[in-house]
Amino acid sequence: MPRLYKHPCGILQRYNALMDSTQPNRKRPTLNVRNRIWVMFVLIFLPANLLTYYLYYRYTVQNELKLLTTDLSNHVAGITATIDIETFKALYEQETASNQNCPPKPGTSFLDASNGYFPEDNPLFQQHMGWVKTIAQLDPNRSIYTYIPGPEPGYVIIISSSWYFTNPEQSFKFCQLYEAPTLYKSLSGRVDVWEPYHDEYGDWISTYAPLYDADGTAIGGVGVDVPASLIVSIERGLQVRSVIVVFATIIFSFVIAYALSEAISKRLVQLTRLTSNVQDSASVVDFSEYGFKRSWWHDEIETLFDSVRLMMLRLKRQADDLEKSRSEMQDLAQGVIRAQENERKYISRELHSEAGQLLTMMKATLADILDEFPSNEKPLPKSFDHGPFRERMEYAAQQIEETLTVVRALSHQMRPSLLDVGDVNIALNSYCNEFAQQQKMEIIYEGNLTPNMTEELAVSFYRFLQEALTNTSKHAAATRIWVHAHMDGDWAQLSVEDNGRGDRSAASARGIGVAGLKERFFLLGGNVEARSIDGGYLIYARAPLKRK
Numbered sequence: 001m002p003r004l005y006k007h008p009c010g011i012l013q014r015y016n017a018l019m020d021s022t023q024p025n026r027k028r029p030t031l032n033v034r035n036r037i038w039v040m041f042v043l044i045f046l047p048a049n050l051l052t053y054y055l056y057y058r059y060t061v062q063n064e065l066k067l068l069t070t071d072l073s074n075h076v077a078g079i080t081a082t083i084d085i086e087t088f089k090a091l092y093e094q095e096t097a098s099n100q101n102c103p104p105k106p107g108t109s110f111l112d113a114s115n116g117y118f119p120e121d122n123p124l125f126q127q128h129m130g131w132v133k134t135i136a137q138l139d140p141n142r143s144i145y146t147y148i149p150g151p152e153p154g155y156v157i158i159i160s161s162s163w164y165f166t167n168p169e170q171s172f173k174f175c176q177l178y179e180a181p182t183l184y185k186s187l188s189g190r191v192d193v194w195e196p197y198h199d200e201y202g203d204w205i206s207t208y209a210p211l212y213d214a215d216g217t218a219i220g221g222v223g224v225d226v227p228a229s230l231i232v233s234i235e236r237g238l239q240v241r242s243v244i245v246v247f248a249t250i251i252f253s254f255v256i257a258y259a260l261s262e263a264i265s266k267r268l269v270q271l272t273r274l275t276s277n278v279q280d281s282a283s284v285v286d287f288s289e290y291g292f293k294r295s296w297w298h299d300e301i302e303t304l305f306d307s308v309r310l311m312m313l314r315l316k317r318q319a320d321d322l323e324k325s326r327s328e329m330q331d332l333a334q335g336v337i338r339a340q341e342n343e344r345k346y347i348s349r350e351l352h353s354e355a356g357q358l359l360t361m362m363k364a365t366l367a368d369i370l371d372e373f374p375s376n377e378k379p380l381p382k383s384f385d386h387g388p389f390r391e392r393m394e395y396a397a398q399q400i401e402e403t404l405t406v407v408r409a410l411s412h413q414m415r416p417s418l419l420d421v422g423d424v425n426i427a428l429n430s431y432c433n434e435f436a437q438q439q440k441m442e443i444i445y446e447g448n449l450t451p452n453m454t455e456e457l458a459v460s461f462y463r464f465l466q467e468a469l470t471n472t473s474k475h476a477a478a479t480r481i482w483v484h485a486h487m488d489g490d491w492a493q494l495s496v497e498d499n500g501r502g503d504r505s506a507a508s509a510r511g512i513g514v515a516g517l518k519e520r521f522f523l524l525g526g527n528v529e530a531r532s533i534d535g536g537y538l539i540y541a542r543a544p545l546k547r548k
Contacts (some may be wrong), residue, residue: 037264049249057242064234068226069194069207072142076209076224079135079144084128085213088220090218092126092148092159095175102175106151116158118177125174128160136162141230145172146211147180148220149187154406157185159220183208186221196228203228320509334523341459359407363400366393416462423451424458425485428465428494432483439473447485449492452546460524461485461494464541468496471514476500476537488542491526495540502532517541 014495095102101114108115118124128146133145158178163171172178185191186208195204204225210218417428425447436443449461465483472478480498485494518528526543 003402035261037261038258040137041260042254045253045257049246049253053242053246053249057238060238060242064238065194065231068231069192069205070235072205072207072224072226073192075139075142075325076207076222077227079222079224080209080211082131082135083146083211083222084131085211085219087124087127087131088146088159088211089213091119091122091128092175094122094124095119099175103151103157104175104177106177107157108177110176110178116173118164119174128167129164132160132162133165136165139282140166141226143225144222146220146222147178147183150177150182154181154184155179156187156221169399182206183221183223186223187218192471196231205231214515221335330523335412335517337520337523338456341456359400359404363397363404366397366400419455419458419462424449424453424461425451427458427462428483428485431462431465435469435473439480441473441481443469443481445482445483445485447483448487449485449494450487450545455494457492457543460517460520460543461492461541463520464528465515467498467514468539472496472498472500490545491542493540493542495538497533497536497538502535502537514539522548 015165048335092102099117099119101117104115132144132146136142145163146159147156148159150156156178157170158176159174161172182191182193187210189210191208193204196205198204205228206223206225208221208223211220211222213219255331416431418425428447428449429445432443432445472481476498478498480499482497483494484497485492487493514528514530521528521541521543524543525547526541528539528541530537530539532538
């Protein structure tokens with residue numbers, strides 16, 4: 001396929017490379033438009049759904065943990081509000097008074113047999129443990145214990161534990177010394193440990209709160225432990241539910257994407273059929289039958305591209321034909337202008353050579369008649385009245401002289417002889433001087449145009465000067481005109497500036513003969529521009545010495 005050359009239509013240039021490599025009626029195994037759109041939607045929806053549900057899962061887990069920690073906080077707050085502080089104090093005071101192992105000695109090992117015991121015969125202990133059992137029954141998964149400060153920082157003495165009812169062998173004992181900096185710290189304020197941690201009893205999350213007596217003094221503390229496995233079970237439950245929802249959503253997205261692809265591709269397939277009919281120069285298109293038969297491997301986009309490409313080739317040929325016609329019209333217009341100039345040159349020559357010679361001969365003949373006609377020196381008989389006859393003859397001679405003047409001026413205006421015998425600068429300057437004398441205005445001419453320009457270009461600048469000065473004298477009410485003719489590289493430029501009216505209404509009035517000048521200079525490859533300026537009006541023409 002031949003390459004399209006550069007053309008003013010930019011779209012053709014952009015399609016050059018594509019058209020070089022494009023062959024009509026290509027058959028390549030590829031998905032059709034509907035399935036490609038479907039795959040595209042799936043590739044968009046699937047990651048979006050996965051990301052959405054991942055964020056939803058993280059949010060739900062965090063929310064569940066927040067609910068759990070809030071519940072624990074409320075739980076420990078309720079414990080501190082319901083505990084019998086007096087019984088709590090009295091129990092420890094009685095046991096320290098009656099049992100030599102309470103309180104334990106500093107440095108006692110946690111696993112020492114003398115470290116802690118169960119005072120089951122003490123009614124206060126039974127009363128306190130009854131309260132612990134009641135609290136523990138609210139949520140069996142939570143471990144509850146109470147404690148008081150130990151004999152040295154970092155240590156506490158356990159008072160009670162809910163494990164006493166579920167796992168007595170591993171349960172904390174009454175008056176047992178336990179090294180626990182976190183519990184000791186909670187005696188002076190609330191402590192929450194929401195990050196799972198590990199100790200000798202397992203993995204936990206915990207919250208601790210101090211216990212105050214009636215005087216507001218912290219005399220002990222209460223702790224609530226929750227197994228970290230509870231959090232894992234919550235996360236696993238959420239994971240299972242999220243996976244089920246994700247799979248359901250993916251299937252739903254597949255169905256929705258397929259329906260959307262069907263709806264979107266329907267009109268595209270119809271457009272493909274329609275463009276195929278157009279590129280085949282179908283004179284009649286049946287709009288009820290322009291659908292393609294569905295196929296997994298029929299590529300409607302390739303078919304549409306081939307149709308558009310062939311249409312572009314046809315448009316390119318039409319544009320070439322239009323450009324050729326335009327070029328022929330330009331050549332024809334230039335031929336008309338040349339013919340007009342040749343005709344003016346011929347008329348000028350005929351007026352000067354033929355009519356001028358005839359009128360000159362007539363003037364000479366009349367002069368001879370006047371010389372031979374009787375005068376005062378050669379009087380005729382008194383009966384001959386020659387006065388009126390002689391006056392008519394003198395008047396005729398005067399009219400002939402005026403006719404000669406008009407004919408010479410007309411000849412000069414139609415084709416200035418200076419364009420043939422001198423350069424264009426002399427012709428332009430001469431016309432400015434003549435026009436200034438006729439119109440009684442000041443015209444300042446400055447010119448340095450090259451004398452080697454073509455006759456067509458020189459005549460065009462001369463006609464431009466004639467039109468510009470005439471329009472200025474008629475419409476501008478100017479008293480001074482500046483004419484500048486100069487070279488700008490390979491371009492010649494002539495400008496006419498005046499100090500008259502510069503408003504737009506005046507400018508439009510001056511544009512009566514400018515249209516022809518614009519067309520003339522357009523054919524030469526140049527242009528004519530006019531605009532109002534500060535204190536006047538400016539019109540200029542420019543054209544290259546050699547037209548491209």
